[in-house]
Amino acid sequence: MLNSFFETYFKMKSRVSSHPMKSIHNFINGKYVAASSVAHFENINPATGESVSHVVRSNKEDLEAAVQAAKSALPDWKKRSMEDRARILYNIAEGIESKLEELAQAETADTGKPIQFSRSVDIPRAAANFRFFAAAATQFASESHDMAGKAINYTLRQAIGVVACISPWNLPLYLFTWKIAPALATGNCVIAKPSELSPTTAFMLGQICNDAGLPPGVLNILQGYGSEIGEAMVQHPEIKAISFTGGTKTGARIASIAAPQFKKLSLELGGKNPCIVFSDCDYERTLKNVVRLAFSNSGQICLCGSRILIEKSIYERFKSDLIEEIKSFIPADPLDPQTKMGSLISKEHLEKVDSYVKLARSEGGTILYGGEAAVMQGEHTSGAFYLPTVIEGLGPGSRCNMEEIFGPVITLQSFHSEDEALKLANASPYGLASTLWTESLSRAHRMSEALHTGIVWVNCWLLRDLRTPFGGMNQSGVGREGGWEAMRFFTEAKNVCINFAAR
Numbered sequence: 001m002l003n004s005f006f007e008t009y010f011k012m013k014s015r016v017s018s019h020p021m022k023s024i025h026n027f028i029n030g031k032y033v034a035a036s037s038v039a040h041f042e043n044i045n046p047a048t049g050e051s052v053s054h055v056v057r058s059n060k061e062d063l064e065a066a067v068q069a070a071k072s073a074l075p076d077w078k079k080r081s082m083e084d085r086a087r088i089l090y091n092i093a094e095g096i097e098s099k100l101e102e103l104a105q106a107e108t109a110d111t112g113k114p115i116q117f118s119r120s121v122d123i124p125r126a127a128a129n130f131r132f133f134a135a136a137a138t139q140f141a142s143e144s145h146d147m148a149g150k151a152i153n154y155t156l157r158q159a160i161g162v163v164a165c166i167s168p169w170n171l172p173l174y175l176f177t178w179k180i181a182p183a184l185a186t187g188n189c190v191i192a193k194p195s196e197l198s199p200t201t202a203f204m205l206g207q208i209c210n211d212a213g214l215p216p217g218v219l220n221i222l223q224g225y226g227s228e229i230g231e232a233m234v235q236h237p238e239i240k241a242i243s244f245t246g247g248t249k250t251g252a253r254i255a256s257i258a259a260p261q262f263k264k265l266s267l268e269l270g271g272k273n274p275c276i277v278f279s280d281c282d283y284e285r286t287l288k289n290v291v292r293l294a295f296s297n298s299g300q301i302c303l304c305g306s307r308i309l310i311e312k313s314i315y316e317r318f319k320s321d322l323i324e325e326i327k328s329f330i331p332a333d334p335l336d337p338q339t340k341m342g343s344l345i346s347k348e349h350l351e352k353v354d355s356y357v358k359l360a361r362s363e364g365g366t367i368l369y370g371g372e373a374a375v376m377q378g379e380h381t382s383g384a385f386y387l388p389t390v391i392e393g394l395g396p397g398s399r400c401n402m403e404e405i406f407g408p409v410i411t412l413q414s415f416h417s418e419d420e421a422l423k424l425a426n427a428s429p430y431g432l433a434s435t436l437w438t439e440s441l442s443r444a445h446r447m448s449e450a451l452h453t454g455i456v457w458v459n460c461w462l463l464r465d466l467r468t469p470f471g472g473m474n475q476s477g478v479g480r481e482g483g484w485e486a487m488r489f490f491t492e493a494k495n496v497c498i499n500f501a502a503r
């Protein structure tokens, strides 16, 4: 049954445009259900411009059905033993791995990202998320505080109840499951919404969860627009916590609705990440990694470096070598396993990226490489492909150095000293991730301590240990995900104080 479901879906997402259109439904109470209204929208493959499926446009009635299902499932789910919850999460991880190829194909069709990236990063990480939090469920413990001879306090960490997980399109199943897995591991029931631009793998996850033995109603997946169903989820009084990843403006909007209702909020938002290259770096390793951290997923990763700060003494050499290296990142067919750069998420997003390049020109910047849409052939003629773009000559306060572009566009700036590098790096209103490239141990420590970002990578990028706190400061968000941080976010701490003193 499941195989034929995936096979049909896989064919539908393939290049055969004459194949009959499929519908992406909601997943409520363990079943795929049509939305309460007939409204839907088209799911476009951004690499071809073709519509590949209809997606239901959920409304408040659908949300109500999902909330009721989650509420009914909650008493049983939160009482399950930790071993039982862990077993089901392990099963989901295995289910994802057994469908790796179908899921990877769907991810690439929705987003235009290289198939190799979907196969080696997106889908394996989605499985790893479930496996990691399955283990965490069995290891999560709480504190006790002894008041010598008088009393003992212990902390209960209890499921919050019905919670919402809202995720973006850039790493669809990867980020969707990064939220859902800890929410389930801690005994919550979840209403989750993927981005309207990448609905398919979330849709497929429903069946995988059923096969893994997840009881109906524990996870409900609603499809639709953020401004409609997403906002309704944030407003709903029975949803007690919201874990959100997406843009900073959306995060601010969500906070303005949720805060007066005193909901728990985790906000993982945008970034404008500095990458600092010192002259004492391991040159070849740094060069290769700077290209990777700038242009992976077409620069559409919140952790991508977009402001490349290079020590003056190596600036000219590094700049020309960087431009040579970028030539291996030329946009090509996302389904070719050799392709390193696919399309952007949409034509609209391409227009936004291009408007920043135009702005850079008007701000006095020089385009050293790229700076325009890529000219593609055949079925990709209408795709949203943009050349990797390198800009120099912009001051730290220019809009292109202050605002998140979220595309394959980097700026180069030079610095003379550690202090100047730090000042440039910290000039952004964001504070998500920075990378440092130096062989000096003491400099690495000094800089790491002084950088205003939630994550500092030294001589590496995207090297992830899922136990570490993940998140940003300032306009990059509030709270941290990962490891115990996520387990704590999805639980309420209750202190129990037992007086054992003799009367």
Ligand code: NAD
Binding pocket: 166, 167, 168, 169, 170, 171, 175, 193, 194, 195, 196, 224, 225, 226, 227, 229, 230, 231, 232, 234, 245, 246, 247, 248, 250, 251, 253, 254, 268, 269, 270, 271, 301, 302, 404, 406, 432, 471, 472, 476, 477
């Ligand atoms: P977005 O904010 O437009 O949308 C994110 C999600 O929120 C989508 O599911 C969307 O439907 C929903 N949404 C939109 N408006 C909403 C509303 N009013 N109420 C509730 N939900 C709403 O972001 P995007 O364009 O999908 O993603 C790109 C952004 O995400 C970038 O800014 C990027 O930096 C950020 N991001 C951050 C992280 C991180 O961990 N910090 C990771 C990935 C992406």
